[in-house]
Amino acid sequence: MSRLLPSLLFFIFLLGTPLAAQAQALQLDPVESIVAVVEEDVILRSELDMAVNNVTRRLAGRTDQLPPPNVLERQVLQQLIMMRLQLQRAEAMGLRVGDVELDQTIGRIAQQQGASIDQLRQQVRMDGLSYEAFRQQVRDELVISRLQQNFVQSRVVVSETEIDNLLASRTGxxxxxxxxxxxxxxxxxxxxxxxxxxxxxxxxxxxxxxxxxxxxxxxxxxxxxxxxxxxxxxxxxxxxxxxxxxxxxxxxxxxxxxxxxxxxxxxxxxxxxxxxxxxxxQAIETVTEYHARGLMVRVGELVTREEARTKIDALRARIAAGEDFATVAREASDDQITRNQGGDMGWFPLSAWGPAVANVLGSLEDGELSEPFASDVGWHLIQRLETREQDITREAQRKRARETIVARKADEEFDRFLRQLRDEAYIDERLGS
The missing domain is CATH 3.10.50.40 (Chitinase A; domain 3)
Incomplete structure (x- = not known):
């Protein structure tokens, strides 16, 4: 799905400010000009100027490729409009990104940049953004990514026959x-x-x-x-x-x-x-699979995050003192998928249970019990039992073939969806007025 839109980092560092920054700008400068109205939302001149400056800075060594300033402004404005429309559609669909997932994504961004979170904060400030504005931009891009995934799942269908035919047509x-x-x-x-x-x-x-x-x-x-x-x-x-x-x-x-x-x-x-x-x-592909067991204390209307943390600490203490993990999980876990199996999660690749589990599991040794860690739904414990290498060549080939067919179908479909989204929206562009 990453091909449907420019990358996460491209928009984070190059295109525009989030809705939070817009509200802040409105409070600071009530007479600031509006360059576009998108449904009931607005895009401010300051947002557009920041986005244009970021694009210009990114292409500092290739200024000969830039269009005239008025053309560049309009192109960047179109990107901001399309982002705003997608965020509005995602909100209407109830698509959300929680703080835990957001923090994990920012952690990966920092890691990709070879920086700590504190260093990333400093870089963001040097780029002229507050850290909260940066967090909102990352959240917006994750929401848009979720909208794309939802679109593909609902509009793009790939049959096993299509996969078979594609693989049959390939050589080595x-x-x-x-x-x-x-x-x-x-x-x-x-x-x-x-x-x-x-x-x-x-x-x-x-x-x-x-x-x-x-x-x-x-x-x-x-x-x-x-x-x-x-x-x-x-x-x-x-x-x-x-x-x-x-x-x-x-x-x-x-x-x-x-x-x-x-x-x-x-x-x-x-x-x-x-x-x-x-x-x-094509080559033989293997993947490390993990066998683990886990338990969860869910956070909800009747259990606060602090109460859940206190409970998970007590459960970990019991297991560390020698109680059987499976027995404790059957008694106290709120994970309905694994509870009846004593928390047994079976064999799975590292990313199968989401980034929160993956980050913890990858840092454990076989037999080691994790410290409590949080997700959007509650607090968790995991015990890593063992690992193995699995030949997944055939599965990987079929997965890539499916992704190939999805990408081929989705590009054109998603472009059509974006055009329809724009055609149906109320948009008042005010550049040059």
């Missing part, structure tokens, strides 16, 4: 292609005049690229209507199976470095840039 290696994408979008039910205008535009853009007046990335930033415009149209590496048939047909006669002729698809007219290709050989 898997070709991957690095693509760039530029879209001149057309509305549903476009008129002949609209089609003609879009065709002239895509022809003109390709001529600019062909004459060397602009490279593909710069053209995508300036002219593309796709969500990857501010990334120069970069679609990343795709397996050949993930690429829509329309593109596959064009790529068959292209060499790396070339740009296609204009292509007409369901979303409009497009150009593709064949950046590079590589072979990914």
């Amino acid at each position: 290696s898997e070709l991957q292609i690095h693509l760039g994408y530029l879209l001149v979008a057309l509305p549903d039910g476009a008129t002949p005049d609209q089609i003609e205008v879009a065709r002239d535009k895509i022809d003109g853009v390709r001529q600019l690229i062909e004459r060397g007046e602009m490279d593909f990335a710069a053209a995508a930033m300036r002219y593309s209507d796709h969500q990857t415009a501010l990334e120069g149209g970069n679609m990343g590496w795709r397996s050949s199976d993930e690429i829509p048939p329309l593109f596959t047909h064009a790529l068959a006669s292209m060499q790396p470095g070339e740009v296609s002729q204009p292509l007409r698809g369901p979303s409009g007219f497009s150009l593709i840039h064949y950046i590079d290709s590589r072979d990914q050989s």
